[in-house]
Amino acid sequence: MISHRLGLCRSSVFRVLKRQGLSRLHALTPKEPVVRYQWDRPGQMLHIDIKKLGRIDGVGHRILGRQAAKPRHAGWEYLHVCVDNASRMAFTAILPNEKKQSAVLFLRQAVAYYQRLGIRVERVLTDNGACYQSFAWRDACAELGIKHRRTRPYRPQTNGKAERFIRTAMNEWAYARVYTHSHERTAALALWINGYNSIRSLSALGRISPAKWLSVNGNNVLELNS
Structure with missing residues (x-):
């Protein structure tokens, strides 16, 4: 010693x-070197993840402080996110839980969203959460013709694009302003995600927005709103 x-x-x-x-x-x-990879076509790989959020019923301790805020527990809701590897086009939904039924519902919603943009989903990458290991998830992927890949255990950086998107969403949407109710936060999400997809310039895309990248690369963007 x-x-x-x-x-x-x-x-x-x-x-x-x-x-x-x-x-x-x-x-x-x-530390393992960071290996960055980029798929060529939209839909070749979607990164999916979930973020747990506290429900809002009045201004909480983040704004008032723990002493001033009234003690209460309004429960939880879950932000499901999906980011296309090539275009960075993102899709989100707030669902009541992270169980297999919600995960499968989100997968179907995401596939339908990207189909409206002319993108055929080929693969999805998730972590090793229970919902992604369920038979319901497996069967949904098979039905939709999607290959499912999971990250290596204890290697969340494998799904880094989804992780990074969540951090950005937390900073610029979830905690960027005071919400008095979860409904306000959910409504703000729709505006924020539309701006992220159609206006925000991303360095990974050569300082253009995901929608512009799809347009430049020959994809017909029919609808940006989820």
Whole structure:
């Protein structure tokens, strides 16, 4: 042990290692290089994920602070997101849970949305959540002719495009303003996602919007609203 060899107590050694960011064994393991990949055609790979959100029934502790906010638990709702790998065109829906029925419903809604844009979905990538391992999900993918891939365990970065989209949505939509009810937040989502798809310029697309990218690449964008 380090403390024994140096003649120091364990707490002193731990404090020094913690200051250097070396207090855990995993800190000594080199980080895996980030492998970025881009599919050529829209629909070749969709990234799907879910974000748990607290329901809103009045202004909560994020705005008023924990002491001022009234203690209550309004429950949860779940933001299901889907991002096309090639075009970054995104589709979202707020559903009551993350169970297999909601996951399958969202998959069907997403496929229908991309079909309206002239995109045929070939593959989807998800994490290893229970809903994505269910027979209902498997059967829905088979029915729709979609190949399903799951991320490696403990490797959320594999689905990084969905993860990044969720972080952006949280910063610019979910926590960007004060909502007094979940209905207000849901209504704001429709406006935000439309702006993201039709106006926002993305560096990964050469500083153009997902809708513009689809137009430039020969896709007929029929409808941007989910």
